[in-house]
Amino acid sequence: MKLSSLQALVAAVQEGSLRAAARRLDISQPALTKAVRELEREIGAPLLLRSRAGVVASTQGRALYEAALRVDRELAGAAEQIEQLGGHMVGEIKVGAVPQALILLIPETLRTFCSEFPEIRLRVTEELYVAQLAKLRDGAVDLLVGPLPTGLAAGEFVTEALLPLQMAVVARQGSKLARASSLKELAAARAKWVYTSQSGGAGYVQDLFRHHGLEPPPALAVGNSTLALWSMITGGDYVGLMPLAIAGHPLGAHGMSIVPIQEGHLKLTVGVMARKDTLLKPVIRHFMAHLQRAAHHALGDMGAAAA
Numbered sequence: 001m002k003l004s005s006l007q008a009l010v011a012a013v014q015e016g017s018l019r020a021a022a023r024r025l026d027i028s029q030p031a032l033t034k035a036v037r038e039l040e041r042e043i044g045a046p047l048l049l050r051s052r053a054g055v056v057a058s059t060q061g062r063a064l065y066e067a068a069l070r071v072d073r074e075l076a077g078a079a080e081q082i083e084q085l086g087g088h089m090v091g092e093i094k095v096g097a098v099p100q101a102l103i104l105l106i107p108e109t110l111r112t113f114c115s116e117f118p119e120i121r122l123r124v125t126e127e128l129y130v131a132q133l134a135k136l137r138d139g140a141v142d143l144l145v146g147p148l149p150t151g152l153a154a155g156e157f158v159t160e161a162l163l164p165l166q167m168a169v170v171a172r173q174g175s176k177l178a179r180a181s182s183l184k185e186l187a188a189a190r191a192k193w194v195y196t197s198q199s200g201g202a203g204y205v206q207d208l209f210r211h212h213g214l215e216p217p218p219a220l221a222v223g224n225s226t227l228a229l230w231s232m233i234t235g236g237d238y239v240g241l242m243p244l245a246i247a248g249h250p251l252g253a254h255g256m257s258i259v260p261i262q263e264g265h266l267k268l269t270v271g272v273m274a275r276k277d278t279l280l281k282p283v284i285r286h287f288m289a290h291l292q293r294a295a296h297h298a299l300g301d302m303g304a305a306a307a
Contacts, residue, residue, distance in 0.1 A: 001042060003075075006068040008035035009047060013065045016054040039064070073139045091120060093287055096127040096135055098146040099226045100165055100243040101270055105145065108294035113287055120283055128196035128224055129203055133157070133273070142278050143287065147204070147268035159273050160288060162295040166244040166265040167204055168258045172234055178257040183214055186239060186259070194232050194240035195219035204241050208266045230256065241266065 011021035012032065022032040040047050047061035057065050097106055106124060114122070127135075130146035136157070148159055169186075171178040180186045195203040197219075206216040221238055223229040226246065232238045234255035244265055247258050272291050278284050 001039070002035070003071075005035040005039045006064075006071065008032045009039055009061065009065060010068050010072065012036060012048060012055055013057045013061065016056065018055060070139060091281070091283060092123060093120060093143065093283060094123045094125075094141045095287075096125050096130065096141040096144045096146070098127055098130065098165075098243070098270065100163070100245050101145040102126060103245060104298045105162065105270075105291060105294045108297055109287070109290045112293065113290040116290075117283060117286065126225055128226070128229065130273075136273060136275060139275075142274065142281075142284060144273045145291065146270060146273075148271040148273070155276065157273050158276055158279055159271050160292065161269050161271045162291060163270040163298060165268040165270045167208070167241040167268065168244045168247045168265050169208075169239060169261055170233055170242045170247050170256050171239045171259050172237060173255050173257045175237055175257075177237065177239055178259055180259050180261060182262050183209060183212060186261070187214070187217060191217065191239045192220040192237060193217045194221045194223050194229060194238045196223060196229065196241070204266060204268075208241065208263075211266070212263050 007025065008021065008027075011024050012018055015021040015024060018032055018036075019029055022029040025032065036048060043060060043064065045060040046058050047064060048055045049058050049061075095106070102124070110122065110124075114120070125141070127144065127146060130136075130144045130149070133144065133149065135141045136144050145162070147165055148161065152159070169183075171180075171191075177186060177189060177191050180189065180191075193205050195205055197203040203219065205219075209216040221232050221236075223232055223240075226242075229240055229242065233240050233242075239259065242256070244258075247256065272288055274284060274288070
């Protein structure tokens, strides 16, 4: 199985067009078509479904496409690691971070890290729920900065604690739900909850209810960005969890109220998580050190504000 053929498949799936894929790889369309057909003969199954609108991956093609992406990431990571071990700090770091980390940790980390390593490209994405760790496992991100999950398999990941995090229950300003005094009262009112996991099958809402011995409510909406979460809560009669630092901020809290439940806020610990093999890259270890430094400064600022 040739690497060039796998690259042809990846380009075709991502572009949705053989012509666009050939242009992206700077080869002729017949050459790209030949590469894909060689793969199909080798696999013994069609990899692309063709129509007038373009191409999409078949079931077998999707499986090989996902595997090809992992291979490409592994090879690119190995090349970067070799460069870095030779003292040439180049490459890319992909970071997924929860909103509180984006506000309190990432700006200072970027300021100091980019000053020391100007040739490293950083790709930062927002993550609202990181406990499933799917993106970390499949290499879509190198580091996750968010609440540390419990029950991690020993030896799979390296974790470092950074900051305490409190998640507050929030509702639309003026809603009768915003005056609820307990989780049981919200349950009795049949409050519609917004979850922040990819599927809606898990989330910090479940953690909050289970921590207090209550049955978690169903996810009647799922949001995977702060803006989506804010829009659903302020625009509808939904209830959700928001980092206290955002829910209590004048800008973040516009149109939204913290629900004064007697159970209090959900307390978590924000940390950084990485696969063990990722730490072989020197720049990953350096980035984690800069995160720790930013957390130290943030804790100092939080202490000063509380005093």
